[in-house]
Amino acid sequence: STLSSSSAASDVYKRQGLIFAFSVMSSWTDPWTNGLIATTMSMCQYIFILEGVKGVLQTKDPARVDLIIAIACIFNSIAWGTYAQLVGDIFVFIPNVFAFMAGVINICLYMWTTD
Numbered sequence: 001s002t003l004s005s006s007s008a009a010s011d012v013y014k015r016q017g018l019i020f021a022f023s024v025m026s027s028w029t030d031p032w033t034n035g036l037i038a039t040t041m042s043m044c045q046y047i048f049i050l051e052g053v054k055g056v057l058q059t060k061d062p063a064r065v066d067l068i069i070a071i072a073c074i075f076n077s078i079a080w081g082t083y084a085q086l087v088g089d090i091f092v093f094i095p096n097v098f099a100f101m102a103g104v105i106n107i108c109l110y111m112w113t114t115d
Contacts, residue, residue, distance in 0.1 A: 035091035042095035062113040070106035
């Protein structure tokens with residue numbers, strides 16, 4: 001089941017990448033639309049990070065939480081979120097808010113499972 005879901009995620013990333021590449025290279029979209037597309041695709045990645053939440057809630061198994069990824073996600077989102085605030089780039093800021101929340105959710109799940 002995990003292999004099939006990671007394969008499905010990989011297929012989604014490939015399709016998203018192709019769509020974005022074609023839209024940027026064409027004159028179909030303006031920079032604002034390209035930013036929205038990139039932001040949406042970035043936020044989709046964090047949805048896949050949360051895919052194990054259901055299993056953790058059902059089994060209460062801390063091994064299902066990838067703690068290193070959650071911690072890295074939090075620190076990375078803080079760094080990029082700070083940068084986005086400094087330069088005023090909403091397209092960098094928004095996905096990092098979602099990344100921070102995904103990391104915090106995973107950390108909370110880990111703490112809940114290791115009572």
